[in-house]
Amino acid sequence: MSIDQIASEALRLSPHDRAMLAQTIWESLDAPYLVAPELSDDEAIALAKQRDREIENGAVAPLSHTQLMSGLRDAD
Known part of the structure; x- marks a missing residue:
């Protein structure tokens, strides 16, 4: 199922x-x-800031929740 x-x-x-x-x-x-997280708090914050910059400058496009969930379901 x-x-x-x-x-x-x-x-x-x-x-x-x-x-x-x-x-x-x-x-x-x-x-x-x-x-236990794989990243320290400082590493996680740096990664979040980097991802924010990537979205802001158009290097990547954010996904909606619906798009993310659809992709995860299709990955099975």
Whole structure:
């Protein structure tokens, strides 16, 4: 079953059941908010500033959330 199929089925659940499902899925992850970042804070800030400059000068084009999610789904 694809993510789109699962999402479609999940969205048919009541709000309470969707919340319970979301909590169950979240709790199944290995503490994603505790995973050590690959970059230090200073490195992350420098990278964010660099990416901002690239967008501002037209070197790259930002993606909308919809475009990003579509690309991620297509990558499977």
